[in-house]
Amino acid sequence: MPMAMRIHETGGPEAMRWEEVASRPPGAGEVRVRTTAIGVNFIDVYFRTGLYKQDLPFTAGKEAAGVVEEVGAGVTAFSVGDRVASASLPGAYATEITAPAAIFVKVPDTIADETAAAMMLKGMTARYLLRKTFRVEAGHTVLIHAASGGVGSIATQWAHHLGATVIGTVGSPEKAELAKAQGCDHTILYRDEDFVARVAEITGGAKCDVVYDSVGQAAYPxxxxxxxxxxxxxxxxxxxxxxxxxDPVMLSQKGSLFMTRPTLFSYTATPETLAETANDLFDVVASGAVKIEIGNRFALSDAADAHRALEGRQTTGSTVLIL
Structure with missing residues (x-):
């Protein structure tokens, strides 16, 4: 029987329960995938705690890589045995998933399963942030909060590759060294330093073209x-x-600023934009310009420990669940 991390009531990491689930054959337009590696992301925490609403009970997770075991009627893009990955799976924390074929992309031979699972959501997020939401070019100065984290570490490398000056906030000297190794030109220890004052100092008062903020309240205003x-x-x-x-009035008071609250799913809403986003990510990783660090591995059945580490800011790079 397939197994999954199910949530019957929202709450802490202990809310996830390791349970048997029924195997479901694919319907029209669907594929059944045996998962091989699963990504862990903060969005999983948001759903688990109830910050983001979802009908109960549900299986946790949104991102995984695996192998197609069965295809439903009308599916022509995939065949049994294809290696695939997705960042928008309904219930990724499972040993087997049946889902619409349209949410998957083929994983090229140059990308390992663990790497795909570690980077699909975070890497495609970095891609839309840097190439679509605000198109970073050589000469731009960017501030990336949590620069050594999952999205941050990928975005730092990619922005550096594009020729930007990269400033990153981090939580410890160890994470600062990691961020510097990934292309951060300047690091700020946000627990010890006033990051606003340091940005002004680093830029000579010119400040930044864009701030990529995954932190929220603690970094505002x-x-x-x-x-x-x-x-x-x-x-x-x-x-x-x-x-x-x-308060939107602050945007005018502080220099006619722009503000956006984007999501990956808006930028990958069609098969065409999903493929474009994923293929750009695969290319930049395969080229070596962006390296995917898997800093933490947990068994799928130990997903609660993975969440504790993530929420406790004890992780660097990407965290994956393995089977």
């Missing part, structure tokens, strides 16, 4: 104060909680 006039605050996460006190 400081993120706005790091932007030059007409700069963009890209709030794509809320690991410290939502920025509840946000």
């Amino acid at each position: 400081g993120s706005l104060d790091c932007l030059k006039p007409l700069g963009m605050w890209v709030l794509f996460g809320q690991s410290s909680g939502p920025a509840k006190t946000f």
Whole structure:
């Protein structure tokens, strides 16, 4: 019988239960996939705690790689044996998943299963942030909060590859060294330093073209104060909680700033945009310009420990669940 991490009531990591689930043959337009590696992301925490709403009970997780075991009627893009991955799986924390074929992409031979699972959501997020939401080019100065984290470590490398000056906030000297090794030109220890003052110092008062903020409340309104006039605050996460006190008038007061709250799923809503996003990611990783660090591995049945480590800021790079 397939196994899965099920959530019957929202709450802490202990809310996830390792249970048997029924195997479901694929219907029209679906594929059945045997998972080989599963990505762990903060969005999984948001659903587990109830911050993001989902009908109960449900299987946790959104990102995985695996092998196609069966295809449903009308599916022509995949065959049995194909290696695939997705960042929008309904219930990825499972040994087997049946889901629409349209949410999967083929994984090229140059990318290992663990790497695919570690990077699909975080890597495609970095891609849309840097190439679509605000198109980073050589000469831009960017601030990336949590620069040594899952999205941050990929975005740092990619922004450096694009020729930007990269400033990153991190939580410890060890994470600062990691961020520097990945292309961060300047690191700021946010627990010990005033990151707004340090950004002003680093840039000689010119500030940044864009701030990529996955932190939320703890970095607000400081993120706005790091932007030059007409700069963009890209709030794509809320690991410290939502920025509840946000007042749009502040955008005008601080230099006619732009603000957006994007999601990956808006940028990959069609098979064409999903393929474009994934293929750009595969290419930049295969080229060696971006390396995917898997900093932590847990058994799928130990997913609660993975969540504790993630919420406790004890992880670097990507975390994967293995089978």
